[in-house]
Structures are given as C-alpha cells and as structure tokens.
Amino acid sequence: MKLSLTVNGATHEVDVEPETPLLWVLRDTIGLTGTKYGCGIAQCGACTVHIDGQPAKACNVNAAAAVGRKITTIEGLSPDSSHPVQKAWIDLTVPQCGYCQSGQIMAAAALLARTPSPTDSQIDEAMAGNLCRCGTYIQIREAIHAAAKMGA
Amino acid sequence: MTTTLSRRFFLTTAVVAGGGLLLGFNIPTEAEAALAPVQGEGWKPPVGGVEINAWLTIDPQGVVTIRIPHTEMGQGGMTSVAQLVAEELNVPWRNVRAVFADANRNVTRGNEYQDMSTGGSNLVRNRHPHIMQAGASARERLREAAAKRWGVSRADVKAEQGMLSAGGKSGSYGEFASDAAAIKLAEEPKIKKYGDWWLLGKDVPRMDVAVKVNGSAVYPIDVRVPGMAYAAVRACPVPGGKVKSFDAAAIKDRPGVIAVIELKQTKDKLANTDMRSAVAVVADSFYRAKVALDLLPIEWDFGPGAQNSYAKMDSAARALMGQEGKHAEEVRGDPRPILAAGGKTVTGDYSRPYETHVPMSPPAAVADVKPDRIDVWSFTQNVQATLLLAAEQAGRNPKDVFVHGTFQGGAFGNGNAVDITRQAVELSKQVGRPVKVIWSREEDTAQARSRPPIWARFEAVLGDDGLPKAMISRAVAESMQPAYADRGLANMPYTIPHYRYERHVVPTNIPVGPNRAPGNNNNGFTIEQFADELALAGGWDPLEWRLKMTEGNERWQRVLLKLKEVSGFTTKLPKGTGMGIAVIESHGATVGACATVEVSRRGALSIEKILIVSNTGYVINPRAATEQVKGCVAWELSHALYGGLDVRDGRVQNTNFDSYKIMRMPDMPTVESVFAMSQDNWWGGFGETAGPPTPPAVANAIFFATGKRIRSTPILKHDLKWA
Ligand code: FES
Ligand code: FES
Numbered sequence: 055m056k057l058s059l060t061v062n063g064a065t066h067e068v069d070v071e072p073e074t075p076l077l078w079v080l081r082d083t084i085g086l087t088g089t090k091y092g093c094g095i096a097q098c099g100a101c102t103v104h105i106d107g108q109p110a111k112a113c114n115v116n117a118a119a120a121v122g123r124k125i126t127t128i129e130g131l132s133p134d135s136s137h138p139v140q141k142a143w144i145d146l147t148v149p150q151c152g153y154c155q156s157g158q159i160m161a162a163a164a165l166l167a168r169t170p171s172p173t174d175s176q177i178d179e180a181m182a183g184n185l186c187r188c189g190t191y192i193q194i195r196e197a198i199h200a201a202a203k204m205g206a
Numbered sequence: 207m208t209t210t211l212s213r214r215f216f217l218t219t220a221v222v223a224g225g226g227l228l229l230g231f232n233i234p235t236e237a238e239a240a241l242a243p244v245q246g247e248g249w250k251p252p253v254g255g256v257e258i259n260a261w262l263t264i265d266p267q268g269v270v271t272i273r274i275p276h277t278e279m280g281q282g283g284m285t286s287v288a289q290l291v292a293e294e295l296n297v298p299w300r301n302v303r304a305v306f307a308d309a310n311r312n313v314t315r316g317n318e319y320q321d322m323s324t325g326g327s328n329l330v331r332n333r334h335p336h337i338m339q340a341g342a343s344a345r346e347r348l349r350e351a352a353a354k355r356w357g358v359s360r361a362d363v364k365a366e367q368g369m370l371s372a373g374g375k376s377g378s379y380g381e382f383a384s385d386a387a388a389i390k391l392a393e394e395p396k397i398k399k400y401g402d403w404w405l406l407g408k409d410v411p412r413m414d415v416a417v418k419v420n421g422s423a424v425y426p427i428d429v430r431v432p433g434m435a436y437a438a439v440r441a442c443p444v445p446g447g448k449v450k451s452f453d454a455a456a457i458k459d460r461p462g463v464i465a466v467i468e469l470k471q472t473k474d475k476l477a478n479t480d481m482r483s484a485v486a487v488v489a490d491s492f493y494r495a496k497v498a499l500d501l502l503p504i505e506w507d508f509g510p511g512a513q514n515s516y517a518k519m520d521s522a523a524r525a526l527m528g529q530e531g532k533h534a535e536e537v538r539g540d541p542r543p544i545l546a547a548g549g550k551t552v553t554g555d556y557s558r559p560y561e562t563h564v565p566m567s568p569p570a571a572v573a574d575v576k577p578d579r580i581d582v583w584s585f586t587q588n589v590q591a592t593l594l595l596a597a598e599q600a601g602r603n604p605k606d607v608f609v610h611g612t613f614q615g616g617a618f619g620n621g622n623a624v625d626i627t628r629q630a631v632e633l634s635k636q637v638g639r640p641v642k643v644i645w646s647r648e649e650d651t652a653q654a655r656s657r658p659p660i661w662a663r664f665e666a667v668l669g670d671d672g673l674p675k676a677m678i679s680r681a682v683a684e685s686m687q688p689a690y691a692d693r694g695l696a697n698m699p700y701t702i703p704h705y706r707y708e709r710h711v712v713p714t715n716i717p718v719g720p721n722r723a724p725g726n727n728n729n730g731f732t733i734e735q736f737a738d739e740l741a742l743a744g745g746w747d748p749l750e751w752r753l754k755m756t757e758g759n760e761r762w763q764r765v766l767l768k769l770k771e772v773s774g775f776t777t778k779l780p781k782g783t784g785m786g787i788a789v790i791e792s793h794g795a796t797v798g799a800c801a802t803v804e805v806s807r808r809g810a811l812s813i814e815k816i817l818i819v820s821n822t823g824y825v826i827n828p829r830a831a832t833e834q835v836k837g838c839v840a841w842e843l844s845h846a847l848y849g850g851l852d853v854r855d856g857r858v859q860n861t862n863f864d865s866y867k868i869m870r871m872p873d874m875p876t877v878e879s880v881f882a883m884s885q886d887n888w889w890g891g892f893g894e895t896a897g898p899p900t901p902p903a904v905a906n907a908i909f910f911a912t913g914k915r916i917r918s919t920p921i922l923k924h925d926l927k928w929a
Contacts, residue, residue: 070493078493081428087424090615092568092647093862128421129422144419150833152615153425156421178872182871183870186840187841189839189841189874191869
C-alpha cells in the first residue's frame with residue numbers, strides 16, 4: 055500500500071503494509087538508519103523519534119498511523135550536530151557503544167522542549183523508557199543538565 | 207514478596223569536560239573506500255597520506271591516521287590504540303584520526319597487527335607493547351629521514367608534537383613522511399616507560415563521539431548494500447535441538463518472501479561459532495522476513511535438552527554441595543582433618559543464576575558472496591576470526607574475503623561466540639545476492655552464549671585469633687564450561703593456612719561463554735560475602751580482616767588502604783542503613799567497592815552510592831577509565847538486582863526486556879571512581895573489572911542494614927523487610 059510520510063521535512067512515498075512499524079520504514083525503506091532497533095516491543099527506547107514534537111517509540115507506531123504527521127529522526131534533529139543536546143553529549147563524551155544514544159538524544163531533546171530546566175526527578179521520569187546497556191546513565195543526566203544551561 | 211527499588215536522586219559530581227575536543231573519523235582502508243557509498247552518511251573519504259607502517263599514515267598537513275585492529279564496542283578501544291601510538295609518535299592529539307584496520311591485510315601480509323581479537327580487558331594491558339612499538343618505530347624513521355636530509359646524526363634530531371628539528375632546521379612530519387616510509391631501521395627502538403609519557407595518563411576524549419550523536423555511526427545492522435535482501439532466522443529454541451520439518455509453502459506467497467532456507471548443523475558437538483540447526487526466511491525487507499518467519503510452521507526435534515530447567519539444576523547442585531568434589535585443588539595444606547576435628551565453624555551457601563549479554567544492538571551481519579570475493583560486516587570482536595570463518599563457510603580462500611570494520615552496538619563477550627556470520631555467508635551464497643541477517647531480540651537472548659550460573663558452599667574453622675585456619679570452597683558448575691567456576695575460588699587471595707578448592711558439575715544444554723567477567727562476577731558475590739561472614743564470626747571488622755588476610759600483597763593492600771581512606775566505611779550505622787565492602791582481582795586488576803544502602807522497614811532498597819577503587823597498575827586515560835567503571839557498575843547491578851534467565855523446558859523463557867530486566871536511569875546510583883595504582887610494571891584492564899566487587903558490596907551493606915544475608919541473586923526477589 056502506498057503511503058506518504060513526512061520525515062525531517064521531506065516527503066517520502068513508501069509502498070509497505072500499513073501495519074509495518076514506522077521503525078522499519080525509516081530504516082529499511084527510507085534508509086535513515088540512525089533510528090535503532092533494540093527490542094521491538096516499546097521497552098528500550100532505541101527507536102525514539104519525534105512525532106509532531108512528541109517523543110514516540112517508532113517500533114510501536116505503524117506506518118499508516120504516521121501519515122500526515124511530522125516525523126523527526128536523529129538525522130533531522132539538527133543539520134550539523136549543533137542541537138544543545140548533541141553539543142552536551144559531545145562535551146561530556148556520553149556515548150560508549152553509542153547504539154542507544156540516538157534514542158536517548160531524541161528523548162532528551164523532547165524533554166527539554168517541554169521542560170527547559172528539568173530536575174533530576176523529571177529527567178528520571180522522562181528517560182526511564184530508554185535503556186543503555188553500556189550504563190551511561192550518569193553521563194546522560196549530567197549532559198541533560200548541561201544542555202539545559204545552553205538553552206536547549 | 208518482591209522488593210521495589212525506590213527512586214533515587216543522585217548528586218552529580220564535577221565533570222571533567224576536557225574541552226570537548228572533537229576528532230574526525232574517516233573511512234577505513236583501501237578496501238572500504240570502494241564501498242563507501244553504501245555505508246551511509248558520516249563516512250568521509252580517506253585522508254591522502256603516506257603509509258609509514260601498517261599502523262599509520264601521515265598526510266602532507268601532518269594529519270596522522272591510525273589504523274585500529276581492534277573492535278570498538280563501547281569500551282573505548284579505538285581511542286586507546288590511537289593514544290598508545292600517538293604517545294610514541296609524539297604528535298598533537300588534534301592531528302590524530304582513526305580508521306579500522308583491514309583484516310584481509312593482516313591475513314595476507316603476515317599478521318602485521320598481530321592479534322586482532324578484542325576481549326578479556328586485554329587491549330591496553332597486554333597489547334600496549336606492540337602497539338606502542340608501531341608508533342616508536344615510525345617516529346625513529348621520521349627522525350632518520352630528517353637526519354639524512356640535514357646531514358646530521360639521528361641522535362641530534364628531535365621529534366616533538368609533529369615537528370622534527372635539529373640545530374636551526376625544522377620541518378613537519380608531513381614533509382618527511384615519504385622519506386621515512388623508505389627507511390629501514392637497523393634496530394627497533396625501545397618503547398617508553400612510565401615517567402616518560404606525555405600523553406598516556408592524560409584525559410583524552412573518545413574519538414567516536416561525534417558520529418554517535420547524529421545517527422551516522424555505522425553498526426552491522428545499519429549496513430546497506432545494493433541489491434541486498436534481509437533474513438530473519440530461528441535456531442532451535444532448545445539449544446542442542448534440531449529442525450525436524452517446516453512448511454515453506456505456508457508462507458511462500460507472503461509479500462516480499464524470496465526464500466525459506468534450512469541452515470544445517472554440520473557438527474554434533476558445537477563449538478562457539480559452529481552453525482546451529484535453524485530456519486531462515488529471506489525477504490525484501492526485514493519486517494516482512496520476520497513476520498513470515500513468525501507464521502512459518504516449524505517442527506523441532508528438541509532432543510534431551512528439553513528436559514533441562516534451572517530448577518532442576520538448582521536442586522541437583524544443592525544436593526552435590528554436601529559431597530566432596532570430584533575435581534579438587536589442594537591450594538595450601540589440607541583443611542579436611544581440621545574441619546573434621548570441629549571447633550568454631552562457619553558455613554555459607556551462595557548461588558547465582560544464568561545471565562546474558564543483551565547488547566543494545568541485537569546481532570546482525572551482512573554478507574555479499576560473489577564469484578571472486580566475499581564482503582562481510584558482522585557482529586564480532588575479532589574481524590580476522592570472522593574473516594576466516596566466512597572463508598570456511600563459503601569454501602573460499604581467505605585472501606578473497608574482506609571483513610569491514612564497523613562499530614559494535616555492545617558485545618560484552620558474545621561477539622565471537624555465535625554463528626551469525628556463517629548464517630549470512632550461507633544465505634548470500636544460496637540466494638546469490640547480498641543478505642543482511644538480523645537476530646530479533648528474542649533470538650539473541652535465546653541463542654547467546656550466556657554467563658554460567660554458580661553454586662558455592664564455603665566451610666571454614668576459625669582459630670583462637672578469630673581468623674580462619676582451614677577452609678574448603680566447593681563450587682558447583684554447569685557442564686558446558688565448568689572452569690569459569692574456578693575464577694576467584696581456585697586462586698582465592700586470602701592467606702588461609704589450609705585451603706582446598708573443589709568442583710562439581712551439573713549437566714545442562716544451555717551454551718555459555720565470555721560475558722564481561724562471567725566467572726569473577728559470580729564468585730565475587732560468593733566469596734566476598736563469605737569473607738564478611740568469616741570476619742564477623744571471628745569478631746573482626748570486615749575491612750581490617752581483609753587487610754590482615756592479604757598482608758604482604760601489595761596490590762590488595764593499596765586498594766584496601768585507599769578504601770579505608772576515602773570510603774568512611776563503618777559497621778556502626780543505624781539499622782536500616784549499611785555500608786558494605788568487597789574486593790575482587792580479575793583481568794589483571796584489583797578492584798574494591800564500597801556500597802552505601804538504605805533499606806526501609808518494609809524492605810524497599812535504595813542504593814545511595816557505589817565507590818570503586820581500581821588498581822590496574824597504570825591508567826592511560828583516566829576519563830575513559832572512569833566511564834568504564836560507571837558502565838561496569840550498571841552492568842553488574844542489572845544482574846544482581848533484577849537478573850536471572852528463566853530456563854524451563856530446556857530454553858530461555860524471558861527473551862526480551864519486559865521479562866529480562868536491566869537497570870534503568872531512575873535506579874542508577876551515584877558512582878565515584880578512585881584510582882590506587884601500583885605503577886609497578888604490571889598492567890590490568892578496565893573493561894570489566896569494576897563489576898565483580900559491586901554486588902557483594904551491596905549485599906554486605908544490606909546485611910548491615912537489615913541483618914539479612916543475601917545468598918542468591920536477583921537481590922530484589924528477597925524479602926528485605928526488617929523490624
Ligand atoms: S525498539 Fe522500540 S522501544 Fe525498543
Ligand atoms: S552507549 Fe551502549 S547502549 Fe548506551
């Protein structure tokens with residue numbers, strides 16, 4: 055079935071089953087591989103993107119439901135890694151293996167968009183859905199505070 | 207009853223930002239250059255440069271590109287190799303770039319990189335001599351080139367920060383790179399020693415950060431090759447079982463399905479990377495392949511493994527703990543007659559279940575088998591081993607196989623323990639086009655070579671001084687790799703005059719393998735809680751007891767004295783709060799932990815802080831080492847608090863994060879990392895050594911808070927309430 059998706063400001067005509075998770079449409083059909091697969095059941099947050107500005111787990115949204123909405127992936131967060139969250143992640147060398155970090159960054163950017171100076175407990179709450187097997191949680195929290203100071 | 211971990215706030219300690227120096231990352235090697243367009247954004251064309259030796263090139267602007275033979279899987283190995291080379295070469299860090307080294311070159315040109323494997327916290331501790339040698343050799347050839355051009359002796363030429371100088375003359379490395387490439391040294395230089403370092407020992411930011419904040423870092427799961435098909439695979443969920451039959455006709459008309467292929471097991475007894483019996487569905491997208499595979503009727507011959515369960519292993523192990531072990535090591539003296547004579551006896555039983563890796567990226571591999579060459583991108587911790595495996599599977603000459611370096615989305619030991627490379631090669635061969643195999647999370651958890659369980663009983667008799675005079679440690683191991691059980695028990699550091707280690711084995715069908723310190727993580731929990739039991743039974747303070755029992759052991763004394771200095775450890779906190787300590791030696795390092803916990807009367811546990819004191823001999827990058835320490839603490843707390851594979855009917859039942867839980871941000875305690883380095887000509891590792899002492903420190907702290915001894919993990923399954 056032909057569907058039209060708006061990703062990072064561009065329109066993509068894709069031919070997929072309507073129930074195909076957005077995650078796989080982004081990765082395999084459109085070729086935006088920055089959004090990661092970690093569990094497929096909305097447990098890990100590796101696939102976090104923004105839909106109409108809200109964080110969403112792309113493995114848990116089907117392609118048909120994403121039609122007509124504004125989808126932003128890690129590739130579209132900024133043209134040159136200049137989003138304050140990305141800058142803070144670089145300054146504090148947050149990533150280890152890096153695999154979870156697209157999702158972490160998208161979740162953090164969404165948090166800061168609605169709560170510009172979050173407390174630790176607000177960070178905990180917003181980030182609890184994003185697993186990091188390398189255990190970079192402490193650095194992520196520090197980097198969110200740093201990004202808040204830059205004015206994300 | 208299940209105890210819940212309360213939400214914690216933690217205080218952020220000051221962070222060393224290090225200026226956020228951002229380093230470039232470039233496309234690997236000549237072989238990869240041809241394939242650059244398929245690898246997505248973020249891979250820049252190779253820097254033009256002159257090859258000085260297999261390890262590095264220098265371009266006319268003096269930019270040094272270092273080839274990294276090892277895997278970057280989050281441990282910082284890429285940055286470590288570059289730092290070791292740059293130290294000797296003496297170039298400004300801002301001029302350093304990294305690319306993955308070419309395994310094909312290593313195979314065809316006589317092992318220029320020596321060992322390309324990555325694991326066992328080995329990279330810095332065991333490989334720094336030959337890595338530094340590569341940098342030293344290049345530097346001396348640059349000096350020799352300048353000496354020749356200027357008509358002076360090499361001894362008079364200085365090589366510093368990318369510049370060569372002698373008398374009034376000077377020039378950059380870039381200007382002399384071509385000359386240096388042609389120079390043969392009569393004798394190789396010696397590498398620098400501690401004290402002469404200018405870059406080692408300093409905080410260096412990881413080189414791979416920039417590509418990991420914008421989605422451009424390429425992992426095996428991200429590789430896209432023109433004409434590529436996708437495969438979902440299912441090996442027998444009961445390890446050791448085989449495919450009996452399947453009904454391909456039932457799914458062949460589903461959208462996108464290209465082929466349904468049985469992957470045949472060729473050996474009866476499977477080594478790490480041997481092909482397991484499995485079925486694969488190849489389709490034009492992964493999602494279509496996965497859905498079709500889920501719908502495919504498969505009949506399995508589960509084999510005898512289907513009778514296995516953790517509960518069965520557990521009861522067999524507990525029965526064996528009362529019997530003298532078959533495999534025994536008399537480490538010192540013979541404790542049996544002393545224990546038989548009785549006296550003040552202390553006994554403790556401990557156990558830990560299976561755990562698994564769940565690297566954040568489920569394993570994936572791409573293979574493109576063509577008539578004249580094979581290209582592979584795969585889940586691996588050793589690109590050379592993967593190359594040889596691909597060649598063997600395809601029946602080709604290794605010189606025609608190219609394994610391309612990518613980042614790994616975690617591996618933790620499983621990277622060389624599974625058959626995904628063989629699957630991709632076999633499927634590509636059979637369908638005649640490139641194939642990407644992705645293991646679902648469920649497949650990964652079911653098929654990983656997990657960390658073995660352990661059961662251990664300790665028995666000791668105390669002397670008049672309250673210290674143990676005789677002790678037997680008796681482990682029960684699983685049958686796949688029982689020697690993991692020995693780690694930390696056969697070589698227990700406490701100087702008990704009569705000490706014996708025994709081992710039993712219980713049968714299992716679940717494969718096990720490397721897992722970020724499997725043996726030491728298990729036995730850290732057993733031996734370091736029993737150490738506290740011994741100390742308290744003899745009327746000793748746990749920290750003083752450890753100091754006494756390791757007298758003369760410089761590595762341990764240094765860690766224990768530092769713990770004493772910085773932890774504020776005390777056994778005298780009010781009930782409901784507790785501090786616990788533990789020390790474990792593994793992978794060449796001695797690492798201590800001090801945990802501070804609170805437990806409410808109703809049994810809610812909150813871990814306030816974990817302090818880690820590491821003695822690895824030396825630390826080359828304190829900042830990266832600290833990051834590894836924090837990661838190891840999260841790793842091992844995940845298992846200790848929530849973990850445990852649920853093995854029933856011969857298979858792992860909890861195969862995704864909803865049922866196999868790992869730590870989330872709200873549960874992460876404050877971690878403080880302190881170094882206490884011997885700096886005495888031995889090197890230990892950081893990649894996995896802060897994990898093992900963490901759970902026993904927490905369990906010892908819980909004992910002081912509640913009076914309850916935690917004899918098994920996961921800790922949160924225990925009732926911690928106290929009155
Ligand atoms: S892949 Fe979507 S939450 Fe894990
Ligand atoms: S950095 Fe590896 S999973 Fe988060």
